[in-house]
Amino acid sequence: MKSNRYIRQTQLREFGPLAQEKLQNASVLVVGLGGLGIPVLQYLNAMGIGRLGLVDNDIIDETNLHRQVLYNEAEIGQSKIEVCLARLKEQNSQTIIDVHETFLNRDNALGIIGNYDLVVDASDNFPTRYLINDACIIQNKPFVYGALHGFEGQVSVFNYKGGPTYRCLFPVMPAASELPSCDENGVLGVLPGIIGNLQALEVVKMIAGIGEVLSGRLLVYNGLNTTMHNIRFSKNPKHSNICILQESYQVPCSSDLEIDALKLQDLLQTDQPHLLIDVREPGEFMEDRLESAVNIPIGELEDRQIVFDNTDKVFLICQSGIRSMQGKYILQKRFPDVKFINVHGGLNRIRASEPLV
């Protein structure tokens, strides 16, 4: 007997059973299982995309819950990808789900992206966004971009049928110190829900071949005054002819010096001389920090005087391990002779391993 599962959308004249079949045969990679990735995945999974790929290596933090609505209180400290996988399987047992429990980096990006029809950029940092852009151009895959700032969101579809790309709008990757992230700047809980749903809709339109894909247009949504601006832009061959990835995107590579956050804890107890720099903002540092850490916000790493006497190792830490990785690149350039080590997983990983009091 034929299932009625998708009948409420296949009965749409513009969609129909043929579009449903296209969804069934499609594969979509979602990079980032946070505020944007969750609504994207829940809807794509519900609507019947045949194969979904998940990329993330973060764990669930208490400060995620107000916007990452798939996760529950009891799951704080657990791996996002494991929780997501379980929830999505319950939601739709027919979907094939691949898990890539890693952050996307220069070493793995082309291999992972190459396995999917299209990509959703649901990440939360510039290095990953530029890496996705460049890898998608090389692999000739369209990708749906979504990003947030406070009460605002941006959506667009890049590299669709040879159309404009992210670098046609913003050619140069901003330095880590230029712009704040959600962790630093804050974001209203519902905002990623809206932007992520718009991304999911673009994915479905592209696969099903219905409507007008948001290519060559940047949608800027303002949640406070409920306005949407559509900015038209065209391809700039100077920025969209990319054949190889850049040398570095300031995201962790397998060859990079890293230490797992939990191993750092053990190491700090052995009294070995070390310097631990926390690159978060002073407000975050005041809220929670490791005892031996000194605070140098990422924006000050370029210029602040730093003394390294008696230390052969300098550890860099932040909330989840992303900003500290960017900090590592800044410092490594300034001090080529010092060994900088990124604390993978950051404070989130350390705190999640501690027993609840």
Place this chain on the structure above:
Amino acid sequence: MTILLFGITKDIVGQPTLSLSHSEAQGLHTAGELKEFLKDNYPDMKKLSSLAVAVNSEYAQDEHAIKEEDEIAIIPPVSGG
């Protein structure tokens, strides 16, 4: 001239729109000149390496001409997710 501000440019200026007087607007002939004007008046904007300007809802290169009656938007990249 009225300029709509998005993302961090709104935070830097402290308001969602910026109105330039007739005399201020008269000296600005291109999107690039407008960017320079903003950087001079709001030094924090100098830090932004990519800043998109839209004139009448169309992405404008630096040499794109602007007129006082144009609707102008300043759009920086945003990274949150």
